[in-house]
Amino acid sequence: MYSFEFEKPSTVAEAVAALGAEEAQALGGGQTLIPTLKQRLAAPAKLVSLSGIAEMKGVCVEDDGSLAIGGGTTHATVAREAADKYPALAELASHIGDPAVRNRGTIGGSLANNDPSACYPAAVLGSGATIRTNARDIAADDFFQGMFTTALSDAEIITSVRFPVPQAANYQKFLQPASRFALVGVFVARYADGVRVAVTGASEDGVFRWGEAEQALSREFRPDAVMGLRINPMNMIGDLHGSKEYRAHLVGVLTRRAVAAAG
Amino acid sequence: MPKDSGIGASSKRREDVRFLTGSGNYTDDINVRGQAYVYFLRSDIAHGRINSIDTSDAESMPGVVRVFTGKDFEGVGGLPCGWEVADRHGAPMQEPPHPILAQGKVRHVGDPIAAVVADSLEQARDAAEAIAFDIEELPTVTDMKAAAQEGSVKVHDDLKNNICYDWMLGEADNAKVDEVFANAAHVTTLELTNNRLVANPMEPRVCVAEYSRGTDEYTLYTTSQNPHVIRLLMCAFVLGLPEHKVRVVAPDVGGGFGSKIFHYAEEAFCTFAAKACNRPVKWTSSRSEAFLSDAQGRDHVTTIQLALDAQNNFIGLRTDTYANLGAYLSTFSSSVPTWLHGTLMAGNYKTPVIQVNVKAMFTNTVPVDAYRGAGRPEATFQLERVIDKAARELGVDPIALRRQNFITQFPYDTPVALTYDTGDYNGTMDKLEAAADLAGFAARRAQSEANGKLRGLGINCYIEACGIAPSNIVGMLGARAGLYDAATVRVNATGSISVMVGAHSHGQGHETAFPQVVAEMIGIDESMVEIVHGDTSKIPFGMGTYGSRSLAVCGSAMVKATEKVIDKAKKIAAHLLEASEADIELKDGQFTVAGTDKSVAWGDVTLTAYVPHNFPLEVEPGLEETAFYDPANFTFPAGAYACEVEVDPETGKVTIERFTAADDFGNIINPMIVDGQVHGGIGQGIGQALLENCVYDENGQLLSASYMDYAMPRADDVPFYTVDHSSRTPCTHNPLGVKGCGEAGAIGSPPAVVNAVIDALHSGGKKVEHIDMPVSPSRVWAAMNG
Ligand SMILES: Cc1cc2nc3c(=O)[nH]c(=O)nc-3n(C[C@H](O)[C@H](O)[C@H](O)COP(=O)(O)OP(=O)(O)OC[C@H]3O[C@@H](n4cnc5c(N)ncnc54)[C@H](O)[C@@H]3O)c2cc1C
Numbered sequence A: 001m002y003s004f005e006f007e008k009p010s011t012v013a014e015a016v017a018a019l020g021a022e023e024a025q026a027l028g029g030g031q032t033l034i035p036t037l038k039q040r041l042a043a044p045a046k047l048v049s050l051s052g053i054a055e056m057k058g059v060c061v062e063d064d065g066s067l068a069i070g071g072g073t074t075h076a077t078v079a080r081e082a083a084d085k086y087p088a089l090a091e092l093a094s095h096i097g098d099p100a101v102r103n104r105g106t107i108g109g110s111l112a113n114n115d116p117s118a119c120y121p122a123a124v125l126g127s128g129a130t131i132r133t134n135a136r137d138i139a140a141d142d143f144f145q146g147m148f149t150t151a152l153s154d155a156e157i158i159t160s161v162r163f164p165v166p167q168a169a170n171y172q173k174f175l176q177p178a179s180r181f182a183l184v185g186v187f188v189a190r191y192a193d194g195v196r197v198a199v200t201g202a203s204e205d206g207v208f209r210w211g212e213a214e215q216a217l218s219r220e221f222r223p224d225a226v227m228g229l230r231i232n233p234m235n236m237i238g239d240l241h242g243s244k245e246y247r248a249h250l251v252g253v254l255t256r257r258a259v260a261a262a263g
Numbered sequence B: 001m002p003k004d005s006g007i008g009a010s011s012k013r014r015e016d017v018r019f020l021t022g023s024g025n026y027t028d029d030i031n032v033r034g035q036a037y038v039y040f041l042r043s044d045i046a047h048g049r050i051n052s053i054d055t056s057d058a059e060s061m062p063g064v065v066r067v068f069t070g071k072d073f074e075g076v077g078g079l080p081c082g083w084e085v086a087d088r089h090g091a092p093m094q095e096p097p098h099p100i101l102a103q104g105k106v107r108h109v110g111d112p113i114a115a116v117v118a119d120s121l122e123q124a125r126d127a128a129e130a131i132a133f134d135i136e137e138l139p140t141v142t143d144m145k146a147a148a149q150e151g152s153v154k155v156h157d158d159l160k161n162n163i164c165y166d167w168m169l170g171e172a173d174n175a176k177v178d179e180v181f182a183n184a185a186h187v188t189t190l191e192l193t194n195n196r197l198v199a200n201p202m203e204p205r206v207c208v209a210e211y212s213r214g215t216d217e218y219t220l221y222t223t224s225q226n227p228h229v230i231r232l233l234m235c236a237f238v239l240g241l242p243e244h245k246v247r248v249v250a251p252d253v254g255g256g257f258g259s260k261i262f263h264y265a266e267e268a269f270c271t272f273a274a275k276a277c278n279r280p281v282k283w284t285s286s287r288s289e290a291f292l293s294d295a296q297g298r299d300h301v302t303t304i305q306l307a308l309d310a311q312n313n314f315i316g317l318r319t320d321t322y323a324n325l326g327a328y329l330s331t332f333s334s335s336v337p338t339w340l341h342g343t344l345m346a347g348n349y350k351t352p353v354i355q356v357n358v359k360a361m362f363t364n365t366v367p368v369d370a371y372r373g374a375g376r377p378e379a380t381f382q383l384e385r386v387i388d389k390a391a392r393e394l395g396v397d398p399i400a401l402r403r404q405n406f407i408t409q410f411p412y413d414t415p416v417a418l419t420y421d422t423g424d425y426n427g428t429m430d431k432l433e434a435a436a437d438l439a440g441f442a443a444r445r446a447q448s449e450a451n452g453k454l455r456g457l458g459i460n461c462y463i464e465a466c467g468i469a470p471s472n473i474v475g476m477l478g479a480r481a482g483l484y485d486a487a488t489v490r491v492n493a494t495g496s497i498s499v500m501v502g503a504h505s506h507g508q509g510h511e512t513a514f515p516q517v518v519a520e521m522i523g524i525d526e527s528m529v530e531i532v533h534g535d536t537s538k539i540p541f542g543m544g545t546y547g548s549r550s551l552a553v554c555g556s557a558m559v560k561a562t563e564k565v566i567d568k569a570k571k572i573a574a575h576l577l578e579a580s581e582a583d584i585e586l587k588d589g590q591f592t593v594a595g596t597d598k599s600v601a602w603g604d605v606t607l608t609a610y611v612p613h614n615f616p617l618e619v620e621p622g623l624e625e626t627a628f629y630d631p632a633n634f635t636f637p638a639g640a641y642a643c644e645v646e647v648d649p650e651t652g653k654v655t656i657e658r659f660t661a662a663d664d665f666g667n668i669i670n671p672m673i674v675d676g677q678v679h680g681g682i683g684q685g686i687g688q689a690l691l692e693n694c695v696y697d698e699n700g701q702l703l704s705a706s707y708m709d710y711a712m713p714r715a716d717d718v719p720f721y722t723v724d725h726s727s728r729t730p731c732t733h734n735p736l737g738v739k740g741c742g743e744a745g746a747i748g749s750p751p752a753v754v755n756a757v758i759d760a761l762h763s764g765g766k767k768v769e770h771i772d773m774p775v776s777p778s779r780v781w782a783a784m785n786g
Helices: A012-019 A033-038 A075-081 A087-094 A099-104 A107-113 A120-126 A211-219 A244-262 B016-020 B121-129 B144-148 B174-182 B227-239 B265-277 B287-293 B376-394 B398-405 B425-435 B438-450 B471-476 B510-522 B550-577 B602-610 B671-691 B744-763 B777-784
Strands: A005-007 A024-027 A046-049 A059-061 A067-070 A130-133 A137-139 A158-163 A168-175 A182-191 A194-200 B036-042 B048-054 B064-069 B112-118 B132-137 B163-170 B186-194 B206-212 B217-222 B246-249 B281-284 B300-308 B314-326 B353-362 B454-463 B485-491 B497-501 B529-532 B584-587 B590-593 B599-601 B624-629 B638-647 B654-664 B721-724
Touching: A012 A024, A012 A046, A059 A075, A067 A107, A075 A087, A075 A099, A075 A107, A087 A120, A087 A168, A087 A182, A107 A120, A107 A158, A120 A158, A120 A168, A120 A182, A120 A194, A168 A244, A182 A244, A194 A211, A194 A244, A244 B777, B036 B121, B036 B265, B036 B287, B048 B112, B064 B121, B064 B265, B112 B121, B112 B132, B112 B265, B144 B314, B144 B353, B174 B300, B174 B314, B174 B353, B186 B376, B206 B265, B217 B227, B217 B265, B227 B246, B227 B265, B265 B281, B300 B376, B314 B376, B376 B398, B376 B454, B376 B744, B398 B425, B398 B454, B425 B438, B425 B454, B425 B638, B425 B654, B425 B721, B438 B454, B438 B638, B438 B654, B454 B744, B485 B550, B497 B510, B497 B550, B510 B529, B510 B550, B550 B584, B550 B590, B550 B599, B550 B602, B550 B624, B590 B602, B599 B602, B638 B744, B654 B671, B654 B744, B671 B721, B671 B744, B744 B777
Parallel strands: A005 A046, A024 A046, B036 B281, B217 B246, B314 B353, B497 B529, B654 B721
Antiparallel strands: A059 A067, A067 A158, A130 A137, A130 A158, A168 A182, A182 A194, B036 B112, B048 B132, B064 B112, B163 B353, B186 B300, B206 B217, B206 B281, B300 B314, B454 B638, B485 B497, B485 B624, B584 B590, B590 B599, B638 B654
16 A cells, blocks of 8 residues: 545535545545555545545435435445335345445445446446435436446545335346356336336446336336347456356346346 | 264364464464565566566665565575476476576566565565566467467477476376277267366465574574475575574464465575575565465366276276466476376276376466365366266266276275275265265255256265375385474373474364374373474474375374383383383373282373483483384275255356265264364365366466455355265274375365256256366356357
8 A cells, every 4th residue: 555645524525625635535435445555556645534424324214205325324334224215225235245345335435436246336227316426416327437437526425325215126136256246236126107127247338227128127017028138248248257148148037036026 | 972082082173262262373473573574576477588677776765675686596596396207208307497586587477576675565565666677578378288389489498398297107008098998888088177276275375584693593484384394495405504504483374275385485585585684574475466476276178088898897098188387386286287196097996997198388377286185186076077977978877887886805006006005985985875865866856946946966986195105105206305204202291291293283183183192092181282383493304284194194103102102101110010011001091010900190100201210220211202104105085975056047056055975084083173174175175166266368367366256165155064984994004094084075076066067957958068167157057058
């Protein structure tokens, strides 16, 4: 690790100010950033820890019934506190990494990082959630812009994420055997106005919506409804752990399983 | 009634108190006053010519003590290889130099280019980034078959080619072998890969070296399975130091699995630098470094052919193997694909004609050496996969086919140089069939099918050869070391005993099991006996722990030394009891005179030995004996394993539902420890079969260079095991009748898993012949849909 300055503000406003410094970077739970620093793959001049900002933490229900989760909320807290309000989301959070990762890692860090194999992006896109930052609200459909790329500008902080709560939902995660991130993960959510299907782990372009499946499932919310649909393997990830064709195949299998489990 | 102490008792592992409470003393826990830290600048390309290295900026960085490059080691020896293999014509293998720091070329990603010694690790690392070098990238060769091609890129410019040796064992007359195959009623052929593995002990390698100008003495603390071997190799071959001035200590070691047998560059470097810098020097491997610098395991590509007659008797076996040795010869690498692999090709079967061919290759990859099982898993995997395939092709029961061909008469001379002293393969198979409830398999398969899963049963038999010996024979075969071991039994005045052993315990439980033997022989409480190991200044010259040898070899030395102690103690007892030595009996810690009620306690005799007031004049005072033991033969544990898997036909995911091991380890000292060794071995074997894979791309970059991509088995990947070691044919040539159990699980489990997966796929109508390990979901799915 190279040396760096460290600040731990207690409000979003202070954090935004601190991040204005040259080569400053936000630190969430550190579960991605700290290993990167240890390998000397990043060299921020200053780390601004978000873990002391109370207004960025916690899970609450908003007036319109949607669920708001503070950007600094850990996976473990979501697993616990969202369990009765949005069980599929809580379930997803409870299977991220291991207990140490869940007790440090945050939803804001996960979304800002936008790892193509991460779980939260599937839930956020699959729920049509809104990402709130210190500066604006960003719709999930606009937020994810490809592997490790988001709509966030430098020094922009995810302060909370607002999830419309679906009638039924489920996340199916097929484990990459080594990292236990998603080799493929599919989040299916059924709303009054239609079904959303978001796929993580599979595509070279990061998390994406599977439009055809959404249409089919909106007509008929049954596993069989997507039986005949195929994903084009061309843009899928092919690596040690699975070919492009295998990932494309898994998207179909997991979508059907998610629909069956969502009920 | 299970015993509660002594031989056969499941005594609790006393070392676990410190291991489980965080009070172990590992090498990284050792910090020496004034120590400096070394950081190795490692090559990030797989093959390159070093044109220049400029360390001047690095030398002036804060905290830097000294920067070393290959030039500093020009007058120093390189790392030696401990086994000279002769090729099929009797010519010695090609043996390239293995410098401590790269000289002339870098040959794999991770090859050390320079080393910075500084006050702190961060300073050393900072300075390493300031080293300027010009390394011209060269084309690489990572594929072993490509490396064998005429005109291939050469890893070592001064060698003829990349072939270390082209070796043969068994029937040398090709025409004879051809004839057997020509006359066969059936021939089964299989091509397979034994995947390369990274050992990944929980504790990475560490060394701390110090040097005293006052006494001209060195101490090296290192994560080793065999401190005397390290001292000998480093002193005699690398640094040219007198052994009596060098102490090597291997304190608590957090797992080795073979990867800590070898003498590594970092050990020699730290020892050399401690004197050169006049500062203690410490190195702690990071996990990332371990992936690039610990010797890796397996990595064979094989074509195997089995010939059967019309009655399904095995009549011939021929194998052609390429073995990847990596860029340099690690300490015992040359012996693994040859004497530890070819010799095992008879397996448990009386195949009369066997020919084993092995080409060992240099490639631009990390060196490969012994890893739990070392050669024996590679042999077992080929043989048991081809037998399974033959059974399927012939439509016969795989157990019946094996039983029909089992060796049943002992001793048995195999066509591949070994003599099995004893075994009962049918008896062990009987135990397996019962313990695994094979009769209930059909019902379990029906249940799985009702749940939409395919269920398969995989059977496997293995033979192992442990405690490699005797020294005179292995010497003829090219070993450059003896393979005996040693123990000193030091009885203290009050009767407690310290046993100094050459074996090293790094998870095996010697500290518990060895005292059980000595305590039983004397009839005292186990707590009276303690094992001392891992320090060349305390223990006699022993060869350490690998190849499941500790109890069979070092334990035998310990028994012999204890017998000497008892003989002498009897002389003293006879004197005290005014009886003839011949009439003295030792039982339950009491010396008695046969046929009388006269007795003297163990503690009184030992006290007399050290306070020899009333003492036989012809006997020396004291009670301490040393014995060396060189076995007459290997020991041959054998077993039969059954694995049941479920395959999810939609995703190809394999889950292991049941795993049963029936092993014949001969006599057993501590059944609980044996269970644990088997469990761990099976876990490692399942890791190889389903998960682990060390993969290089065509440029020699390691794709699986961290736990993000290298899949280790976790608790939920393995089932609860059923382990049965009630089949016991004691070894005929060592005093305890023990055979060794450390590697069996890792040898016996991979073929059982793969056989089970193939069986499951066939039950689902998928006629898949073979899937290479790791049998990952993606590979299974591809095979099902191929
Ligand atoms: C062993 C292990 C297993 C894992 N398994 C999984 C898994 O199965 N599924 C999965 O989805 N993830 C997994 N992860 C990743 C984990 O979820 C991380 O917590 C997450 O990727 C990053 O969150 P963090 O809070 O730790 O962010 P940090 O590491 O602190 O930061 C990551 C990036 O986000 C930025 N950042 C942090 N917080 C904010 C914010 N509020 N606003 C804007 N930018 C911010 C940082 O500047 C940095 O660039 C795993 C991680 C580990 C170490």
